[in-house]
Amino acid sequence: MITDLDHLIGLFAKLPGFGPRSARRAVLRLVEQPEARMLPLANALLAVARNVKVCTVCGNLDTRDPCGICADPHRERDLICVVESVGDLWALERARAHHGLYHVLGGTLSAIGGTGPEDLNLASLLPRLGQGGAGELILALSATVDGAATAHWVADKVAPSGVRVTRVAQGVPMGGALDVLDDGTLAAALRARR
Template structure:
């Protein structure tokens, strides 16, 4: 028979590695799961197993979904000619929470970083260029985090896309310097999107 306490400690250790959970929070979460085994733990385990099998990156934009194309890319109503470029999926989800942007997204998968040895070839910038032609993109909104690496990446993309004649804009008011989209409230994201400016 398995050592139950060892299994529980292992679960706590795994939970503690999740963002926002330390050892104490993980311990409380695991205790709640155990106490509500039927209502929480089993459904959570079953759902996690399904998601582990089905979750994949959208081949078009880089979002996470359960098919080759995510729901946003499959939605013809989102083909507005606007594409919002974000650093990662968490930023895309933050933008979607605000419900202000009705176009499509492009997830870069990171930012340029000399310190981390991340160059343009490590990001999904070539795919962005291809999508511009394939999807008839008329405006590229650079919604990158207001960090040094985010702004460096935004300038690089703006320089790369400038010869295409596409309208380039970035988020404006509401996004604090050094702020990250995933931590902003919906109203701030909506205001920033509405007040975007040309580069």
């Protein structure tokens, strides 16, 4: 009946964090102000959709290639942080936790998921270490079995280059209560005490 609108609501409802109800609410807000809200959003989406590319250096998504981070002269170029996904990269950027460069693997090795080294963005990592003279490679991978396996594998591959390889610390999250933490995290936090 309200076909164009229903189609739009359906697309919104597929976004993470959205259901049919909240999608309807968001679309209603947009449709009430077509000029002020809806067109700008449509045009911003078009601009990004047409121009987004995978950075050939690090694997980040951006409208430029190399991406804004790789092209930024103020970043420490001898410090490369290896992450699984662009979402992880964005999380680290949001936290302003890392001032070097990144390398996005696009996943982790996974025996169950059938993800092998050839499925990850690994081929370009070793050349980067050679040419840029990276002083340190930080592995910021998930604290899961697959994440740990991937970290081991990357560390092995990188070892011959002589680059220092570190991993992000495991421990109690900020604001986290000890009694709700799992045993693995507690043990890791105790072992890594300082």
